Amino acid sequence: MHISxxxxxxxxxxxxxxxxxxxxxxxxxKLDYERIPQVAVLSAAFFIVSLVHVPIGPSNVHLILNxxxxxxxxxxxxxxILVGLLLQAILFQFGGFTSLGVNISVMSFPAVLCFYxxxxxxxxxxxxxxxxxxxxxxxxxxxxxGILVALALTFTGKSFINAxxxxxxxxxxxxxxxxxxxxxxxxxxKKVKPEILEVIYDG
Amino acid sequence: xxxxxxxxEMSLLSRLLSGLVIGLGLIFTFPCTVCAHNxxxxxxxxxxxxxxxxxxxxxxKVQGGLIRVFDLPGKELLEGRTNKKGEFxxxxxxxxxxxxxxxxxxxxxxxxxxKAEDISDVGAVAEPLKTGGTKAxxxxxxxxxxxxIKAVVEQALDSRLRPLRQELAAIRKEKSPGVTExxxxxxxxxxxxxxxxxxxxxxxxx
Numbered sequence: 001m002h003i004s005x006x007x008x009x010x011x012x013x014x015x016x017x018x019x020x021x022x023x024x025x026x027x028x029x030k031l032d033y034e035r036i037p038q039v040a041v042l043s044a045a046f047f048i049v050s051l052v053h054v055p056i057g058p059s060n061v062h063l064i065l066n067x068x069x070x071x072x073x074x075x076x077x078x079x080x081i082l083v084g085l086l087l088q089a090i091l092f093q094f095g096g097f098t099s100l101g102v103n104i105s106v107m108s109f110p111a112v113l114c115f116y117x118x119x120x121x122x123x124x125x126x127x128x129x130x131x132x133x134x135x136x137x138x139x140x141x142x143x144x145x146g147i148l149v150a151l152a153l154t155f156t157g158k159s160f161i162n163a164x165x166x167x168x169x170x171x172x173x174x175x176x177x178x179x180x181x182x183x184x185x186x187x188x189x190k191k192v193k194p195e196i197l198e199v200i201y202d203g
Numbered sequence: 204x205x206x207x208x209x210x211x212e213m214s215l216l217s218r219l220l221s222g223l224v225i226g227l228g229l230i231f232t233f234p235c236t237v238c239a240h241n242x243x244x245x246x247x248x249x250x251x252x253x254x255x256x257x258x259x260x261x262x263x264k265v266q267g268g269l270i271r272v273f274d275l276p277g278k279e280l281l282e283g284r285t286n287k288k289g290e291f292x293x294x295x296x297x298x299x300x301x302x303x304x305x306x307x308x309x310x311x312x313x314x315x316x317x318k319a320e321d322i323s324d325v326g327a328v329a330e331p332l333k334t335g336g337t338k339a340x341x342x343x344x345x346x347x348x349x350x351x352i353k354a355v356v357e358q359a360l361d362s363r364l365r366p367l368r369q370e371l372a373a374i375r376k377e378k379s380p381g382v383t384e385x386x387x388x389x390x391x392x393x394x395x396x397x398x399x400x401x402x403x404x405x406x407x408x409x
Contacts, residue, residue, distance in 0.1 A: 001310070003310030007310055033400065033404065033407060036396055036400050037396060037400075043392050047392060048385060048388070051380060051385070084392075087388040091387060166308060170309065
């Protein structure tokens with residue numbers, strides 16, 4: 001879900017960049033010294049996981065992991081995704097420099113939104129509810145990301161419904177896989193290293 | 204005490220160096236990647252037809268992608284869709300530079316500029332052959348022969364060059380990320396982590 005250069009119009013690119021800058025500013029403000037290595041690890045995971053292509057369906061889709069990053073980092077997902085996307089643009093030629101802001105916004109806002117929407121469910125004592133919320137966090141982050149990409153493409157003259165349909169259907173396998181990944185990670189972390197999940201218990 | 208301070212200086216030096224490396228790396232990689240994305244298109248001329256091939260990374264072809272052909276000023280000349288093998292071909296619309304754009308949906312786009320000299324070398328070959336006729340009375344028959352020779356040579360060249368073109372296309376496809384890029388990227392991320400930790404530690408510690 002990287003939007004290439006030369007597709008979006010200047011107003012969309014600029015508003016994407018402004019939103020991304022605002023989100024990154026909030027994220028950096030919330031960044032504690034102790035959590036920097038964790039952010040780096042998740043950023044590295046985001047960077048690499050885009051190479052994991054999901055060979056289902058006709059189009060070119062890959063894992064994103066924005067749900068996991070959102071759940072573990074909250075607003076700090078913005079700087080983590082920024083670094084990952086920047087390096088993907090430089091080294092892998094995914095996306096582009098002018099569309100970087102839009103791509104950051106498209107991946108990070110769903111991450112933050114799902115963090116706030118599902119963290120209560122994830123920290124619930126009942127294992128079933130916690131698993132379901134984790135799954136939904138991974139699933140909905142990709143879904144919302146797809147909808148935002150469709151929204152950005154709408155301004156280029158494409159019909160929103162068509163674009164959204166194509167993107168969401170193509171990413172359905174990714175949504176399910178990422179839901180399972182987040183659920184698996186939460187289950188594992190709760191057992192092995194619960195302090196990593198502490199961000200979902202703040203506030 | 205002194206050991207600690209030298210250790211500090213060393214780590215400061217190494218951090219400054221890593222920052223420098225990252226900065227330089229960013230500057231040097233910037234220009235060559237501005238025009239590149241993860242969908243690629245490659246075009247070549249064979250006779251009077253332009254062949255194009257579009258692909259994501261090394262393996263996946265762009266199926267049903269929109270191909271639009273422009274001249275350099277930006278006038279759209281024609282458009283079409285790629286077949287299952289990611290190919291699309293069209294008759295040369297005009298002998299100028301052509302900008303061939305592929306749009307593969309979901310925000311994927313790239314372009315390939317086909318240079319005029321790659322298109323118009325067909326006409327350039329005939330000229331020296333024609334003037335090669337020295338005797339005035341036999342000019343007519345020689346030019347007819349030259350036409351035939353030209354056609355034969357072109358055909359032979361085309362078949363000889365085809366593997367080369369395919370090789371070239373294959374080399375271009377190998378642009379998909381390799382181990383160097385992956386490890387480099389991870390290195391950058393931890394370099395950035397080090398930088399941020401350094402600056403934050405100075406703020407809180409000092």
